[in-house]
Amino acid sequence: MLRISVVLLTAAAAHAATLENAQVRVVFNDTTGAITSFTDKLTNRDFIRPESAALYELTFLDEVRTRIRFTERDATAKINPQPGVITITSTIPPKNITAIVNCTLNQTALRCGLKIVNNSILTLTAIRFPAIEFPVRLGDNAEDDRLLVPRCDGAIIENPELNLQGSSTHNYPGGASLQLLAFYDATAGIRAITLDGAGLRKSLGVNRRGPGLSLQLIHYPELASTKAYTLPYEVELATFHGDWETAATAYREWAVTQPWCRRTLQQRIAELPQWLRDMPFFYTMAARGINAENKQAIRYDMVAQQTAEYTKLLKAPAVAMFMSWEKQGPWVTPDYLPPAGPPDAFKNALAEVKKQGNHSLIFLSGLKWTLRKGADYDSTEAFARDGEPSAIVAEDGGTLKVGKPTDDTGQYAELCPATRFASDLLSTLSRELTNLGVTAVQVDQMVGGGGPICYSTKHGHPAGGGKWQAEAVYKLFERLRSEGKERSRDFAFLIEEPGEMFIPVLDAYHARDYAEGRWPRDGRGVRGVPLFTYIYHDYLLGYGGDSAGVSKDANAQNIYSAAANLVNGKIAAAAVWGRNQPPAEVHPAQRELLTSALAMARGPAHEFLLYGKRLPTPKLQTPDVKIPIWVQSAAKGEDRAFPAIVQALYQLPDGRKGWIAVNVSNAPVEVKPGINLDPGQPIFIDNPKPYFF
Secondary structure: OOOOOOOOOOOOOOOOOEEEOOOEEEEEOOOOOOEEEEEEOOOOEEOOOHHHOEOOEEEEEOOOOOEEEEEHHHOEEEEEEEOOEEEEEEEEHHHOEEEEEEEEEOOOOEEEEEEEEEOOOOEEEEEEOOOOEEEOOOOOOOOOOEEEEOEOOOEEEEOHHHHOOOEEEEEEOOOEOOOEEEEEOOOOEEEEEEOOOOOOOEEEEEEEEOOEEEEEEEEOOEHHHOOEEEOOOOEEEEEEOOOHHHHHHHHHHHHOOOHHHOOOOOOOHHHOOHHHHOOOEEEEEEOEEEOOOOOEEEOHHHHHHHHHHHHHHHOOOEEEEEEOOOOOOOOOOOOOOOOOOOOOHHHHHHHHHHHOOOEEEEEEOOOEEEEEEOOOEEOHHHHHHHHHHHEOEOOOOOEOEEOOOOOOOOEEEEEOOOOHHHHHHHHHHHHHHHHHOOOEEEEOOOHHHOOOOOOOOOOOOOOEOOOHHHHHHHHHHHHHHHHHHHHOOOOEEEEEOOOHHHHHHOOEEEOOOOOOOOOOOOOOOEEEOOHHHHHHOOOOOEEOOOOOEOOOOOOHHHHHHHHHHHHOOEEOEEEEEOOOOOHHHOOHHHHHHHHHHHHHHOOOOHHHHHHOEEEOOOOOOOOEEEEEEEEOOOOEEEEEEEEOEEEEEEEOOOOOEEEEEEEOOOOOEEEOOOOOOOOOOOEEEOOOOEEEO
16 A cells, blocks of 8 residues: 655754644754744744743852852753654763753653753752743733742732733742642643652742743752752643633642542541531631720630630631730740740630630741840840751851841741751640640641751751652651640641642641732732632642631621632631721621621531532623722732622532632622523522522
């Protein structure tokens, strides 16, 4: 049989160093191996700025700890294209350093791996790879451009050309809760994933550089391993069509195969205390604050009293989140005990909360050690004696010290999680607090389980990056949780903000899906998206944070906060901190929404909101509503547009689906076709009660 093959060669396709499938075409520079084009074939959108084409950037330290950087432009390269694979071997002759890059194109994505052979006297400390740069504007109009960043619960930066200056980069594990970035508009997008299932230290984000967005995937190896170092995972690049949920769906397909997803929340639900499974109301109030006489006071009794009042008002049990209980003042650590106030005042208040049938939660300020705060507090002598041998060592070899005495958290050092001293300290504090009557302990200020890199050679871990730090934090959390559960079946262990690595050793996490305009969703053009929830809701429970507001006056932002917590599957929460806001005086609309949300979460929608899998959000034809939002970074308010219907769709393992929605506008809204709720019939959602189908 005669077979005739016809191949149409374009300029790009004829390029010697090109990988191509049905979806993308990737072109490499024939001389250096830099990626010069990454084109989505359906739309002909190229995501690379060719004038800034790059492949890698290597950072070394010389013998006097001066940083030296090399890229493929400093090397002599040999490029070996094979079907579906390109290998670039580049050598920096004066330094005797070789980088070997392998790029493989499968049916959907480009996967890139890297090996460094370092025969120089230099020490490899960081690798930026792949070192590509996107154009800051996609298409002719930047207004619909969106940059997805894994900042804590999740965020997008609208129109980065207008709104982003400098860097938006976060450490993993830590402020980056997972390993996905995406840049897209209504036409097409590109996503980047680091396929690391072991928690190696890295940074993820972008850096705005004039007309470009520099992809910042920075990998930190252990210093001891850098003579011959192979990046232990690949980086995946792919184009997509859709929004951030499309990119998140692709990430989830990989994520659920990783060790942290070995059991769903439903499969490990018996580990959680019953009171937490029942989804109570979390109430934040400071022990130091304004009392009924409008004076500053220690007010443990008031916290217990108002917790009881909320239980009656909202017809649901409550969790008293005691703030500002520390002996030396808020966030002063580790000199916490005995708690502030008269002897036994804190213990008696905890006993009263328990007598009500309610529970309590306190924060520990992570592994920080306050050195100086304000004009009076100084623990530098105690730190030098007890803490400094176990403190994190900076890259320059000195003890890492952060902040100023005038800052909210003062000037502090931080203990290394790999040291026995750090582990024992938190273990002892957790035990002493639960002995006082505290039900649940949250490790705060280790956002997402992160912390600074430690370069010590005396703590029993490798200096620098790698996976040792994530493993040490995992063991620390595992210890605190297991010891607490040995003391009481009601004990719960939580951390501030989510981190995918630590899902198996958490009972819940402190979420901020409501925090529009405030950290970690602060910044020009930054809007919140429930990224972590979308990927991991059926694996980890969250509660609605320590700053969702309640007020006696009408407040649309408070309505939005309660609605966002509900539809994103977060346990209802509200906070007054140091204010005196009697529960009975909360505005009727806010009180009604909280009551309805708790009734739904504890009743008909319980399974879905507890451990349902998040599905793509239905595209509804509903109007927008303007809500006044306080923007923390700008220190001013602004009106922001939100869909009038805040909503989400969940699915249980047996296939049942549940749709949760809240009208955050001031009038009834008709939900037009977009989700099959009741065939042929429009659905009207009243304000502000939630709707569940």
